[in-house]
Amino acid sequence: MSEEAVEATGPQVRRLGDWAAADLADLAAEYDTPLYVTDLERVQANATRLRAAFPDADVHYAVKAHTGQAVLRAVRAAGLGAECASAGEVVRALKAGFEGREIQYTAVNPPATDLDTVVERWRDDAAGLTVVAGARDTLDRLRDRGFDGRIAIRVNPGVGAGHHAKVTTGGHAKFGVPYDRAADLLADARDDFDVVGIHAHAGSGISGEDLDAHRELVARMGDLARDVGDLEFVDVGGGFGVPYHEDEPPLDLGAVADATREALGDVDARLAVEPGRYVVADAAVLLTRVNTVKEAEGVAVAGVDAGMTTLLRPAMYGAYHAIRNLDADGRRERPVTVAGPVCETADLFCEERPLPDPRRDDLLAVGNAGAYGYEMANTYNSRPRPAEVVRDADGVRLAREREGLEALTALEGDE
């Protein structure tokens, strides 16, 4: 990437150490913890860097990584479209100002209410929206509802890539139409719909080492596109990895873009990509405060007020997130286990990691919390969801209120 491009899009990665400790401490004092802090300028820099790397491709942001309205607006302002995985995400995208033609809805075993809602919005205020169908049944159900708009066919390319088996989707039978049946389904679909594209998503966490799998997927999609002809776009999915470990190098976007172009070959259709994680991961941190410190066989266990209900990735994927003690200048390091308040052994942010000796009331920052962070927050153990503040050129504001205890029983009425 040229130096001007770096200037416009910021450094390729923002590490946890790059966040100003004093600012984070002020925010924790003002808004309490646990607290997500999201930097919208970083979101826009990431989005702009993607567009620069794929200058002639359509870039849709995979909304499920972070669906907050402030983030969606920032992403739209940076020129990305919205890739939605549910009717709820379509509704959120429309609310944030995306127009129908900027929205792609990828239906995986869509519940009836999802299809009802999406078709209704398509008739109403989201004309131009594209539905990505991964099964013949989905096309039938759309036809039953009178949908005759833009369709793309999700193909199972038979190759997957990802940082964990649970996010490797490309080769799994759950996702998409088997490769060798895609051309037939596509031809049938042309009778009733405006077939505009083919789509595949290999999984999450494409790194430099995984480029071969990515190349293979893209090459297959290129072959299919040449085979069926007359398409507007070939969507090769998202999955661009981010360096969760502090010593991991950032993804070489230019290399991914080159490999993608080369593997796709000559096709008479636009390239489309749909990254989620890459756009938001390093744009947010989670702040949490130590409330309990315990000695256990040479290890310090630091109990904190965030847990697997606040940030699920460590418990669900064994994911690594950098942790920084913002109050521990100069304290010696020792093995520290950081544990949440939920009654589950999986409720740990790290185990026996070298960190400064913890003390009660220390403020910890958890890095790379922007993607699938707040989004996967839940209320297990009756823990209300945390607050989120966003920062942009105008300053800091509350983007999502902290959930109150009354919300926990609100759906149960006043029995």
Ligand SMILES: *Cc1c(COP(=O)(O)O)cnc(C)c1O
């Ligand atoms: C989740 C998802 C993405 C985004 O994946 P990231 O790893 O966040 O980039 C893109 N496309 C589809 C269909 C997805 O389900």
